[in-house]
Amino acid sequence: MKNVNWVRKLTSRKLWTAAASFVSMMIVATGGTENTAAQVTALIMAGASVVAYIIGEGLTDSANAGIEVGVEIEDAEKEV
Template sequence: MDWKRKLASRKFWACITAVVISLIAFTGANPETTERIVALIGAIGGLSIYMLSEGLADSKPVDVKVDTKEVMEDKE
């Protein structure tokens, strides 16, 4: 299983949130507790998606092409 891809998936975090909310509702927690836990999961999910997407973007090489003729003309 590709955990990097899973952790960067919004569907995965929506599923985790749904399961946690169901478990909290099953235990009879008050709405304030449920709201706080959902906010925490959302924050962790958003941070994970950002970190993994930035890591993937930074790991790819940048293809830079320089026209040497244009550079030489600028120096003259």
């Protein structure tokens, strides 16, 4: 079985749109109102934005963890 890239999956807008659409249609199919379905869809998409942001920031931080930023300070005694 191939390895699944979960980071890519969880940050995919297609995945979250499909999940929100599925839940929305299930709410309407089971007798819920369209207003309720729209509110739940909005909550799912808002949660998806938060998940994507957190994962993206984590990847950025981990990529930058190995990079050292240094400032060279010239020794005043050597210039004299």
